[in-house]
Amino acid sequence: xxxxxxxxxxxxxxxxxxxxxxxxxxxxxxxxxxxxxxxxxxxxxxxxxxxxxxxxxxxxxxxxxxxxxxxxxxxxxxxxxxxxxxxxxxxxxxxxxxxxxxxxxxxxxxxxxxxxxxxxxxxxxxxxxxxxxxxxxxxxxxxxxxxxxxxxxxxxxxxxxxxxxxxxxxxxxxxxxxxxxxxxxxxxxxx
Numbered sequence: 001x002x003x004x005x006x007x008x009x010x011x012x013x014x015x016x017x018x019x020x021x022x023x024x025x026x027x028x029x030x031x032x033x034x035x036x037x038x039x040x041x042x043x044x045x046x047x048x049x050x051x052x053x054x055x056x057x058x059x060x061x062x063x064x065x066x067x068x069x070x071x072x073x074x075x076x077x078x079x080x081x082x083x084x085x086x087x088x089x090x091x092x093x094x095x096x097x098x099x100x101x102x103x104x105x106x107x108x109x110x111x112x113x114x115x116x117x118x119x120x121x122x123x124x125x126x127x128x129x130x131x132x133x134x135x136x137x138x139x140x141x142x143x144x145x146x147x148x149x150x151x152x153x154x155x156x157x158x159x160x161x162x163x164x165x166x167x168x169x170x171x172x173x174x175x176x177x178x179x180x181x182x183x184x185x186x187x188x189x190x191x
Contacts, residue, residue, distance in 0.1 A: 008032050011074040018066035025066075026059045033075060037082045044086040050093075054085040061085070079150075129187050133180060144172050 009017075009028045017025035037058060041051035058081045071077035134142055143162070147153040159169045 011071075015066060015070060015074060018063065019070070026063060029059060029062065029074075029078070033078055036075070037078055040079055040082050041086045044083065045089060050089055051086070054082055054089055057085045058082040129183060133183050137176070141172060141176055144169060145176050148173060 008031060014025055014028045017028060037055055038051050041054040042048060045051050045054065058078060061081050062078060134145065137145060144158055147158045155166055155169050159166045
């Protein structure tokens, strides 16, 4: 499917279509973010058919959520939905945790730190807190955190890219997780 880049709408325009309950919102979302969202889903599921199904569920969830939600960053909002949809599919299919791709495993590493995001108010506050938290990390810490928890990279791969030992990456991850936990507790997010 070729994308006509002349017709790519801005995030604000796409969100406005959702708010107007215009079904073209989904088409424009797909035009702009399909490849990105499929990559996230496929990193977790390792199956293109399942990834396509999660993508469709993501669009439905976005349709049902916007409004009342008005995402600050549509790309991040959709990425969070597709990751959650993919992880729910992994659980639903009964795959063993050890057989899941590293993205799912790395996200489960944060379960003891992250707040309950099923609560919409908590999810919105968490997004804001995470934005601030990431902006305050130094470049190396941000590279490690995003590589591990957003892109699902293996610790070995992060260490190789940085030219450091696995041990150093593991220590930095432990420090970052502890820092994040303290920030979330300070902000009053339920853990």
